[in-house]
Amino acid sequence: MPQATQRIVLDSSAIARALTRIAHEILERNQGSDQLALVGIHTRGVDLSGRLADKVAAIEGVRPQCGEIDITLYRDDVGRTRTQPEVHGTSIPFAVDTMRIVLVDDVLYTGRTVRAAMDALVDFGRPKSIQLAVLVDRGHRELPIRPDYVGKNIPTSYEERVSVCLVEHDGQDRVVIE
Amino acid sequence: MTFSQRHFLGIEGLSRDELLFVLNTAESFREISEREVKKVPTLRGKTIINLFYESSTRTRSSFEIAAKRLSADAINISASTSSVNKGETLMDTARNLCAMRPAALVLRHPASGAPHLLARLNQCPVINAGDGTHEHPTQALLDVMTIREHLGDIHGKTVAIVGDILHSRVARSNILALTTLGAQVRLIGPPTLLPPEFSRWGAERHTDLRAGLAGVDAIMMLRLQRERQTRNFFPSLDEYARRFCLTVEALREAKPNVIILHPGPMNRGVEIDSRVADGPYSVILEQVTNGVAVRMAVLYLLTTQERLATRDQSVANGQAVGQEGSDVQAEPSVWDEHTLPKRAVGQ
Numbered sequence: 001m002p003q004a005t006q007r008i009v010l011d012s013s014a015i016a017r018a019l020t021r022i023a024h025e026i027l028e029r030n031q032g033s034d035q036l037a038l039v040g041i042h043t044r045g046v047d048l049s050g051r052l053a054d055k056v057a058a059i060e061g062v063r064p065q066c067g068e069i070d071i072t073l074y075r076d077d078v079g080r081t082r083t084q085p086e087v088h089g090t091s092i093p094f095a096v097d098t099m100r101i102v103l104v105d106d107v108l109y110t111g112r113t114v115r116a117a118m119d120a121l122v123d124f125g126r127p128k129s130i131q132l133a134v135l136v137d138r139g140h141r142e143l144p145i146r147p148d149y150v151g152k153n154i155p156t157s158y159e160e161r162v163s164v165c166l167v168e169h170d171g172q173d174r175v176v177i178e
Numbered sequence: 179m180t181f182s183q184r185h186f187l188g189i190e191g192l193s194r195d196e197l198l199f200v201l202n203t204a205e206s207f208r209e210i211s212e213r214e215v216k217k218v219p220t221l222r223g224k225t226i227i228n229l230f231y232e233s234s235t236r237t238r239s240s241f242e243i244a245a246k247r248l249s250a251d252a253i254n255i256s257a258s259t260s261s262v263n264k265g266e267t268l269m270d271t272a273r274n275l276c277a278m279r280p281a282a283l284v285l286r287h288p289a290s291g292a293p294h295l296l297a298r299l300n301q302c303p304v305i306n307a308g309d310g311t312h313e314h315p316t317q318a319l320l321d322v323m324t325i326r327e328h329l330g331d332i333h334g335k336t337v338a339i340v341g342d343i344l345h346s347r348v349a350r351s352n353i354l355a356l357t358t359l360g361a362q363v364r365l366i367g368p369p370t371l372l373p374p375e376f377s378r379w380g381a382e383r384h385t386d387l388r389a390g391l392a393g394v395d396a397i398m399m400l401r402l403q404r405e406r407q408t409r410n411f412f413p414s415l416d417e418y419a420r421r422f423c424l425t426v427e428a429l430r431e432a433k434p435n436v437i438i439l440h441p442g443p444m445n446r447g448v449e450i451d452s453r454v455a456d457g458p459y460s461v462i463l464e465q466v467t468n469g470v471a472v473r474m475a476v477l478y479l480l481t482t483q484e485r486l487a488t489r490d491q492s493v494a495n496g497q498a499v500g501q502e503g504s505d506v507q508a509e510p511s512v513w514d515e516h517t518l519p520k521r522a523v524g525q
Contacts, residue, residue, distance in 0.1 A: 084483065090209055
């Protein structure tokens with residue numbers, strides 16, 4: 001077996017810079033943090049949404065509301081995958097109606113996760129808008145979904161794997177292609 | 179982790195990891211019942227059949243609500259209004275129901291082992307909703323979930339189970355679940371209702387309520403199952419209540435932050451005093467709430483396994499399906515003996 005080649009495409013300072021820029025873009029687009037909420041998609045989207053909230057707080061002085069969403073129960077491949085994904089908690093501790101909600105995930109790929117997350121979100125109410133922030137957009141969409149905020153566009157092939165490692169779960173910050 | 183059990187027949191045989199996996203999954207499902215729209219699309223297009231041969235309010239409605247909140251279609255069949263009255267056997271009823279392709283069959287039956295028999299049909303996942311005096315696994319899970327919620331990790335906690343242990347499937351399932359998760363279990367009741375064999379699961383036995391309750395973290399009261407008691411196990415209800423009714427006074431023996439559970443239905447004044455049942459230490463209604471989450475988790479885990487999907491497909495294609503462990507089907511058939519003339523082709 002040939003050794004799989006690993007390529008670091010974002011290191012910890014690049015990730016931090018990308019998140020800072022996205023935080024500014026979110027505030028610019030929404031004209032401040034009024035009625036703004038960040039909802040992370042399990043698992044690493046939750047970590048990223050927390051960091052974005054901190055950055056927004058540092059800029060505006062107010063930390064936006066944060067929620068987390070688990071899309072397992074909204075997947076379109078329930079019962080078709082070999083492993084049963086573990087169901088984590090969904091927690092939206094605020095009224096969704098009239099909020100501008102930014103969904104946050106680590107990697108945007110087929111778009112199916114985002115579709116499921118939007119379905120989950122509208123079960124809680126009718127947000128004023130839903131936007132999408134991702135750390136990495138690797139292409140190959142299978143649904144008509146596009147991100148509003150992107151940390152880095154990384155063209156990939158189907159064979160490649162994009163792994164986002166974050167301190168909270170993996171001990172270090174970096175994005176690797178293998 | 180993947181939950182690899184095909185059926186959910188009992189707590190017996192489940193590992194600590196499997197128990198924790200189901201409990202964690204159940205905890206994730208609890209939030210759905212707090213939403214305004216209490217429904218997720220996960221089991222769309224799947225049918226869950228609740229087949230109940232004994233009366234039930236909580237368990238049956240809990241399974242039905244759980245199925246509906248997962249978007250499955252739930253239908254309820256109770257023995258009193260079904261063809262059981264016309265003499266149909268359990269196995270024939272089950273075969274017929276399975277022919278309608280349900281995603282799972284939930285069975286409550288007065289005979290211990292009835293769901294195990296259905297499981298051998300190997301048609302669809304079978305969930306035990308209480309079989310005779312054997313097991314009631316989803317009840318034990320919701321009890322453990324409620325205890326965990328209030329007291330944290332089960333390991334090292336002391337739980338007293340009080341009352342009619344002998345006839346209680348709830349007690350059996352709970353003893354297994356609690357000891358597997360590292361709790362100390364004390365069984366309290368009159369000697370006639372305290373089977374000595376239960377000590378082999380590491381449970382202590384007490385015949386004095388107050389002595390047994392000393393320093394416990396949680397108390398699980400059981401109903402006297404008078405419908406299953408075939409002889410006189412105690413002189414009178416009155417005397418039973420005097421010795422084993424959980425009163426405010428008896429409660430003082432337990433830890434200050436003790437919680438009180440009861441699987442229902444309660445006989446107020448017999449095994450539990452109303453002041454205790456409705457008091458600040460009672461978590462009885464939380465148990466009911468958690469029951470829905472537990473049953474959602476079990477339905478979800480059993481009906482979304484990948485190999486089931488492939489298997490159902492092969493049934494639809496008319497292919498033979500492996501009958502592992504299927505004693506029911508393996509019985510020799512009279513048709514193998516060639517005792518009857520072969521039907522001539524073309525007639």
